Structures are given as C-alpha cells and as structure tokens.
Amino acid sequence: MAWFRNWRRARILKKYPLPEAAWREACARLPLLHGLSTAEMVRLRVLTTLFMRRKSFSPVKGVSLDLxxxxxxxxxxxxxxxxxxxxxxxxxxxIIVYPESFVVMRDLPDASGIVELRHDVLSGEAWSNGPVILSWCDVRHDSYRIRPGHNVVIHEFAHKLDMLNGRANGMPPLHPNMPIEAWTQALTRAYNTLTRQLEHHRRPWINAYAATNPAEFFAVLSESFFTDPVHLKHHEPDVYEQFVRFYHQNPLLRTGAWP
Ligand SMILES: [Zn+2]
Incomplete structure (x- = not known):
C-alpha cells in the first residue's frame, strides 16, 4: 500500500508544514547539519515534519519545551x-524530556550475581516499544556545538534502530545486501580491542561507556559516526564502512563544512 502511505505523508506535509522561521533558526544552530546538500536538507525537513506529527513530547519537572x-x-x-x-x-x-540528568533505580546483579538496587544518573534512555527519555541540559550541551563522540539524541535514537529487530544487541536490522558476518566481525573486533585497552588501563579513543555491552557499543559508535567520523574511520575503518552501508550516509564528507 505504498500509494496510500505516500498520499498520507503528502497530506501531512501539506497540512502541517513546519513554520519556516522556526525551521531555519533551529537548523542554523545545529553545526552537525553543516555540509548537508540542499536535497538532503529538503529530505531532513520532510522527515522532521512527519516526526513532529507522529511523536509527542512530554516535558516533565517544569522543563520548558518550546518549538x-x-x-x-x-x-x-x-x-x-x-x-x-x-x-x-x-x-x-x-519523547519524555527532563530539565537535567535524571535518576533511575533498577535491580541489577553485581559481579557475584547478587541482585542489588542501583541508582543510575542518566542523560537519556530508550525503552523497547516505549518512550525515549532525554535530559534537555545534555541535549543542549551536545547540540549547539560539535562534541566529537558525544550526542545524546543520536545515542538514544540509535538504540531505537537497534531495537527494531528485538532487544537491543548492537545489530539493527541490516539491509539485504549487508552480510551479517561482515557486521558481526567488524563490530566484535572493535569491541574486543576496546575491552583489551580498558583491561590494560589504556585510554581508548572512544567513550569507555561503549564497553558496557554490545548495545551501548553500537549507540556510542553511532555517536562517533555522526560527530567524529574522522576518528571512527581512522581507528575502526571496518566499522565505519559497515555504518556507511547501514545508515547510507558518509558523514566524513561533511566535516570540511563543520565549524
Ligand atoms: Zn545507551
């Protein structure tokens, strides 16, 4: 029913266009968009329009969330x-938005297998079939200048992509022309390199949080792919290649236009 889907989308785009001034102003403040072509910006606007219609924002704890x-x-x-x-x-x-980092309490087994109640302070979280939760303070921090390797929005939405085929496990649904083995090999090798570096107390080039588990590894590497492609390609060229094939993008080509 592609015709019906396209008709519905065209209707939304016509009926609920994004206000021009707000769109321009929001884009102008996001350096990550520098280097996108005119056609890509048009596509981004279409997607954002549909996104704004499909998703609801729930501000909590008094955070102001204007357009x-x-x-x-x-x-x-x-x-x-x-x-x-x-x-x-x-x-x-x-999409639930807190003013600042938020605390979640969860039961987690410690090293000896004993379940303990843990308090985690988070800047974002993505639930399977549920909301994305973000701290506005962290979003703002990561959005208005490029922080290589850090972008909480990209991180949480990468989890959403990963969750499309079940529990987040570091492998989103790959395209038919992407052999699973190539993905697994590239990411496993990079994951092992990172855990070895941490075991030997060497400072990794990437946020060490990536070593938490394969799902966090994919989310953190996705942050690097979009915000620090030079280093991702340099340190993990096979992962970079796999991400180019999955996301169908090559952010490295944009970096020349970055501030
Ligand atoms: Zn995460």
Missing part, C-alpha cells in the same frame, strides 16, 4: 534516518 527545543531534538533524531525512512521509528510515540 525551537522540540525541533532541536526532532531534527537530530531524524539525521540518522536521513537515508532510511520515518517508519524506522515506528512502534512508539513518546
């Missing part, structure tokens, strides 16, 4: 799916 802030989140959420499709974010609707 500019919602667009800051939506536009960056749509960057990873620029060459995929808005349907990659199907199956959930809510």
């Amino acid at each position: 500019k802030r919602r667009l800051t989140i939506a536009i960056q959420a749509c960057l990873p799916i620029l060459e995929l499709d808005i349907d990659y974010y199907n199956g959930w609707t809510e």
Whole structure:
C-alpha cells in the first residue's frame, strides 16, 4: 500500500508544514547539519515534519519545551534516518524530556550475581516499544556545538534502530545486501580491542561507556559516526564502512563544512 502511505505523508506535509522561521533558526544552530546538500536538507525537513506529527513530547519537572527545543531534538533524531525512512521509528510515540540528568533505580546483579538496587544518573534512555527519555541540559550541551563522540539524541535514537529487530544487541536490522558476518566481525573486533585497552588501563579513543555491552557499543559508535567520523574511520575503518552501508550516509564528507 505504498500509494496510500505516500498520499498520507503528502497530506501531512501539506497540512502541517513546519513554520519556516522556526525551521531555519533551529537548523542554523545545529553545526552537525553543516555540509548537508540542499536535497538532503529538503529530505531532513520532510522527515522532521512527519516526526513532529507522529511523536509527542512530554516535558516533565517544569522543563520548558518550546518549538525551537522540540525541533532541536526532532531534527537530530531524524539525521540518522536521513537515508532510511520515518517508519524506522515506528512502534512508539513518546519523547519524555527532563530539565537535567535524571535518576533511575533498577535491580541489577553485581559481579557475584547478587541482585542489588542501583541508582543510575542518566542523560537519556530508550525503552523497547516505549518512550525515549532525554535530559534537555545534555541535549543542549551536545547540540549547539560539535562534541566529537558525544550526542545524546543520536545515542538514544540509535538504540531505537537497534531495537527494531528485538532487544537491543548492537545489530539493527541490516539491509539485504549487508552480510551479517561482515557486521558481526567488524563490530566484535572493535569491541574486543576496546575491552583489551580498558583491561590494560589504556585510554581508548572512544567513550569507555561503549564497553558496557554490545548495545551501548553500537549507540556510542553511532555517536562517533555522526560527530567524529574522522576518528571512527581512522581507528575502526571496518566499522565505519559497515555504518556507511547501514545508515547510507558518509558523514566524513561533511566535516570540511563543520565549524
Ligand atoms: Zn545507551
């Protein structure tokens, strides 16, 4: 029913266009968009328009979430799916936004297997079939200048892509022309390199949080792919290649236009 889907999308785009001034202002503040072609910006605007209609923002604890802030989140959420499709974010609707980092309590087994209640302070979280949760303070910190290797919006939405084929495990649904073995080999090798570096107390080039598990590894490497492609390609060329094939993008080509 592609015709019906296209008709519905065309209707949304016509009926609920993004206000021109707000769109321009939001884009102008996001250096990650520098280097995108005119055609890519048009595509990003279409995706963002659909995203804004499909998703609901729930501000909590008094955070103010005006259109500019919602667009800051939506536009960056749509960057990873620029060459995929808005349907990659199907199956959930809510984006909960806290003013600052938030605390979650969860039961987790410690090294000896004893379950203990842990308090984690988070800047973002993505639930399977549920909401994406973000701290506005962290979003703002990562959005208005490029922080190589850090972007909480891209991180949480990478988890959403990973969750499309079940529990987050570091492997989103690959395209038919992508052999699973090539993905697994590239990411496993890079993951092992990172854990070895940490075991030997060597400072890794990437955020050490990536070593938490394969799901976090994929999310953190996705942050690097979009915000620090030079180093990702230099240190893990095979992973970079796999990400180019999955995201259908080559952010390295944009870096010349970055501030
Ligand atoms: Zn994560």
